[in-house]
Amino acid sequence: MSRPEVRIKDLHKSFGDNHVLRGIDLEIAQGEVVCVIGPSGSGKSTLLRCVNLLEEPGAGKVFVGGCEVTDPDVDIDAVRRRIGMVFQQFNLFPHLSVTGNLTLPQRRVLRRGKAESARIAAEHLARVGLSEKADAFPAALSGGQQQRVAIARALAMGPEVMLFDEPTSALDPELVGEVLAVMRMLADEGMTMMVVTHEMTFAREVADRVVFMDGGVIVEEGRPEQVVTAPRHERTRHFLSRLLDPAMAEVEPERPQGAGGDGPSPKRPPDPGLPDR
Amino acid sequence: MADTDMPVQPRRTGLTIRQRRRLSRGAQYVVFVAVVALVAVTADWGRLQNQFAQPDIARQLFPDIITVALKNTVLYTLSGFVVGLVLGMVVALMRLSSVGPYRWLASVYIEIFRGLPALLIFIFVGTGVPLAFPSVQYPGGIYGKVAVALGLVSAAYMAETIRAGIQAVPKGQTEAARSLGFSPARTMVSIVLPQAFRIILPPLTNELVLLFKDSSLVLFLGVTLEQRELAKFGNDLASTTANSTPILVAGLCYLLVTIPLSLVVRRMESRARREIR
Numbered sequence: 368m369s370r371p372e373v374r375i376k377d378l379h380k381s382f383g384d385n386h387v388l389r390g391i392d393l394e395i396a397q398g399e400v401v402c403v404i405g406p407s408g409s410g411k412s413t414l415l416r417c418v419n420l421l422e423e424p425g426a427g428k429v430f431v432g433g434c435e436v437t438d439p440d441v442d443i444d445a446v447r448r449r450i451g452m453v454f455q456q457f458n459l460f461p462h463l464s465v466t467g468n469l470t471l472p473q474r475r476v477l478r479r480g481k482a483e484s485a486r487i488a489a490e491h492l493a494r495v496g497l498s499e500k501a502d503a504f505p506a507a508l509s510g511g512q513q514q515r516v517a518i519a520r521a522l523a524m525g526p527e528v529m530l531f532d533e534p535t536s537a538l539d540p541e542l543v544g545e546v547l548a549v550m551r552m553l554a555d556e557g558m559t560m561m562v563v564t565h566e567m568t569f570a571r572e573v574a575d576r577v578v579f580m581d582g583g584v585i586v587e588e589g590r591p592e593q594v595v596t597a598p599r600h601e602r603t604r605h606f607l608s609r610l611l612d613p614a615m616a617e618v619e620p621e622r623p624q625g626a627g628g629d630g631p632s633p634k635r636p637p638d639p640g641l642p643d644r
Numbered sequence: 645m646a647d648t649d650m651p652v653q654p655r656r657t658g659l660t661i662r663q664r665r666r667l668s669r670g671a672q673y674v675v676f677v678a679v680v681a682l683v684a685v686t687a688d689w690g691r692l693q694n695q696f697a698q699p700d701i702a703r704q705l706f707p708d709i710i711t712v713a714l715k716n717t718v719l720y721t722l723s724g725f726v727v728g729l730v731l732g733m734v735v736a737l738m739r740l741s742s743v744g745p746y747r748w749l750a751s752v753y754i755e756i757f758r759g760l761p762a763l764l765i766f767i768f769v770g771t772g773v774p775l776a777f778p779s780v781q782y783p784g785g786i787y788g789k790v791a792v793a794l795g796l797v798s799a800a801y802m803a804e805t806i807r808a809g810i811q812a813v814p815k816g817q818t819e820a821a822r823s824l825g826f827s828p829a830r831t832m833v834s835i836v837l838p839q840a841f842r843i844i845l846p847p848l849t850n851e852l853v854l855l856f857k858d859s860s861l862v863l864f865l866g867v868t869l870e871q872r873e874l875a876k877f878g879n880d881l882a883s884t885t886a887n888s889t890p891i892l893v894a895g896l897c898y899l900l901v902t903i904p905l906s907l908v909v910r911r912m913e914s915r916a917r918r919e920i921r
Binding site for chain 2: 419421444445447448450451452454456458461462472475476477517520521524
């Protein structure tokens with residue numbers, strides 16, 4: 368492994384009484400693709416959002432590219448320029464055209480000129496295969512196209528790391544492929560990526576490492592073929608079996624209060640056809 | 645009922661639901677026409693025309709009622725609207741501030757100025773403020789005074805409207821902007837406010853209509869002949885001609901502006917509804 372691009376040390380985070388992250392240690396090397404999987408409520412999205420400080424951790428440290436993100440005196444806007452983020456709900460700016468979505472951040476944040484930002488925007492739109500939609504508005508695009516624009520918007524800022532927060536969970540099933548293809552291309556180009564996902568095929572084929580989280584801790588991590596195909600922990604096995612074959616899940620009888628802290632009710636993986644708007 | 649073979653029996657009245665609905669509708673029409681006819685028959689149209697619709701007197705009003713009165717009404721309204729919008733924006737941002745005293749001050753302002761009749765605020769601005777600060781002159785004379793008075797009133801309402809608009813912009817928009825490296829202020833100006841204003845354009849236009857009518861309160865500030873607006877103009881000429889025709893014409897001039905504005909609002913609202921999908 369070369370020097371770590373992302374380093375997370377003993378990270379804790381609570382929402383009120385809800386202790387979401389209970390001491391996370393994780394390093395991501397330059398050019399590495401790490402997929403974070405786990406049941407909903409396991410803290411994986413919160414962990415991702417702590418990396419660019421969209422969530423303020425309660426304790427612990429996060430370094431990105433050697434710079435401490437959690438330092439109270441850090442210029443967080445400067446750090447965030449180096450971290451691209453892609454959201455489940457795309458979050459394109461609806462009042463701007465596709466090109467506007469790509470150029471406005473470059474111009475306002477990086478102070479690039481009009482011509483330069485337009486050129487870079489066109490370059491990245493071409494990379495995600497959406498050059499012909501340059502003048503369209505987000506509302507006119509399919510979910511898959513919106514997500515590809517969102518990826519292009521993040522890439523246009525020239526990030527060192529890309530964070531993906533369930534990028535395909537809000538998509539209709541037939542649109543998932545086009546987004547994963549763009550992500551695979553990025554991985555092949557050597558982008559450092561941290562991906563929270565339920566796409567096991569993507570994790571198995573693209574990730575260098577898979578991290579399984581449950582109950583706010585990392586339960587196990589390793590090569591994807593090892594974690595996904597031959598998990599060592601019972602919790603991982605249980606999660607994967609439900610994810611790969613949701614129809615096989617059984618109604619678990621309710622247990623009396625206080626028994627088994629980590630026994631979540633049987634939850635289906637998020638239905639990809641159901642954007643929670 | 646024992647006879648279950650005939651489930652849709654007519655009720656005791658012997659009428660079907662459709663017939664009863666028709667009867668009720670017919671009764672409403674009869675009452676409506678009767679009331680209109682009663683008013684039309686009992687009113688003394690001759691005297692009314694004599695007092696309110698004298699073509700000769702109406703003709704005397706032109707062109708001054710347009711070039712002076714309507715022009716002043718529009719000027720007062722617009723200047724008040726601009727002051728109200730700027731002040732309302734400041735108050736709205738204060739209400740949403742993370743600084744406690746700002747929020748507190750903004751709430752107090754809104755409650756006071758929404759709770760007071762506009763007339764009292766006009767009197768306060770016209771006489772109270774010059775008494776308290778003798779050295780301070782309103783810029784633009786009467787226009788400045790009106791702008792301040794109308795602005796103070798409308799700012800309280802607009803602040804609430806603007807705040808609601810800002811809060812209606814999804815949180816993901818702020819998160820996307822911040823994760824791209826936008827500062828909080830930049831995020832507000834470039835991403836949140838443009839979307840918020842699109843949402844609140846109809847209620848803001850409604851506020852403009854309200855201000856247009858409230859501008860009639862200028863007559864309590866004491867104005868010269870050249871500074872009269874529609875209501876004062878109509879009232880003055882009604883007393884000099886000893887006839888109410890100027891009141892009617894002034895009223896029509898108000899409607900000349902407010903009805904098109906209302907139509908614009910209605911169109912904006914229906915378009916916004918369509919865009920929500």
